[in-house]
Amino acid sequence: PLAATGDLVGRAAARRGAVAAFNVITLEHIEAVVAAAEAAGSPVILQISENAVRYHGGRPGPLAAAAVRSAEPSTVPVALHLDHVTSGGLLRQAADCGFSSVMFDAAHLPYEENVAATRAAAAWAHGAGLWLEAELGEVGGKDGRGPLDAHAPGARTRPEEARHFVAETGVDALAVAIGSTHAMTSRDARLDHTLLAELDVALDVPLVLHGSSGVPDDELRRAVGGGITKVNIGTALSIAMTAAVRAHLAVDERAVDPRGYLAAGRGAVTEAAARLLPTIAAAPVG
Numbered sequence: 588p589l590a591a592t593g594d595l596v597g598r599a600a601a602r603r604g605a606v607a608a609f610n611v612i613t614l615e616h617i618e619a620v621v622a623a624a625e626a627a628g629s630p631v632i633l634q635i636s637e638n639a640v641r642y643h644g645g646r647p648g649p650l651a652a653a654a655v656r657s658a659e660p661s662t663v664p665v666a667l668h669l670d671h672v673t674s675g676g677l678l679r680q681a682a683d684c685g686f687s688s689v690m691f692d693a694a695h696l697p698y699e700e701n702v703a704a705t706r707a708a709a710a711w712a713h714g715a716g717l718w719l720e721a722e723l724g725e726v727g728g729k730d731g732r733g734p735l736d737a738h739a740p741g742a743r744t745r746p747e748e749a750r751h752f753v754a755e756t757g758v759d760a761l762a763v764a765i766g767s768t769h770a771m772t773s774r775d776a777r778l779d780h781t782l783l784a785e786l787d788v789a790l791d792v793p794l795v796l797h798g799s800s801g802v803p804d805d806e807l808r809r810a811v812g813g814g815i816t817k818v819n820i821g822t823a824l825s826i827a828m829t830a831a832v833r834a835h836l837a838v839d840e841r842a843v844d845p846r847g848y849l850a851a852g853r854g855a856v857t858e859a860a861a862r863l864l865p866t867i868a869a870a871p872v873g
């Protein structure tokens with residue numbers, strides 16, 4: 588059935604586990620992730636990013652409707668999340684499209700501006716019944732450079748600042764920078780587990796790991812055991828889909844029916860999600 592992100596994350600947090608959140612770009616991604624979650628018997632979050640909305644002409648409705656319709660008959664709880672939103676206009680469309688949650692991304696702004704923008708977004712979201720995740724970037728940076736993206740290599744979330752940020756903004760969850768980086772095509776990121784332990788103690792909201800495609804299984808398990816409750820994965824699905832489509836077309840150079848290569852891509856996404864789900868949903872390891 589269609590579920591609410593806040594409920595899935597809350598249930599995961601209560602057992603010191605995590606819920607997987609997969610970025611979906613096409614209908615095939617949605618079908619694949621729901622199939623993988625059903626096979627694994629795990630709840631799952633389908634997330635549509637602002638970039639994916641832009642790809643679909645700026646309208647969140649059609650893909651979100653496909654996700655809602657796919658979630659309703661599913662045998663496991665499936666929630667719909669709007670990811671990495673920077674536009675207030677898009678934020679305000681979320682509730683009408685079936686999303687139960689939003690990640691508002693003002694992490695590129697200087698600290699006080701991030702606080703102000705996120706506080707306003709959270710207040711609006713709560714009024715609309717939405718659960719809101721935000722991200723805290725590192726202010727300043729070295730050598731007079733501007734604020735770093737929180738997931739730039741080397742950037743880290745500071746526990747004291749994060750505690751202040753959560754109190755000031757009223758967010759429901761926080762994306763933390765502990766060593767993962769978006770869009771990695773190799774799985775060799777090393778996480779700062781000492782920092783994660785400090786953040787886990789300092790904060791009373793669920794912690795979210797972004798850029799999880801580049802994090803190997805053992806590091807993911809440790810992160811979940813250490814307090815990460817939502818694990819965001821996008822690039823791993825893109826790698827799987829693209830490789831399968833490329834292989835299909837290389838073998839059959841005369842192929843014209845998109846259903847041939849899209850089915851291959853969809854199958855590869857199902858396999859990739861099915862491989863990751865047990866790792867993320869597994870009993871936490873301290």
Ligand code: G3H
Pocket residue numbers: 610670671768769770771796797798799800801819820821822823
């Ligand atoms: O919000 C989405 C995730 O952070 C995805 O990151 O594409 O590097 O797995 P990834």
Ligand code: ZN
Pocket residue numbers: 671769797798819
């Ligand atoms: Zn992300």
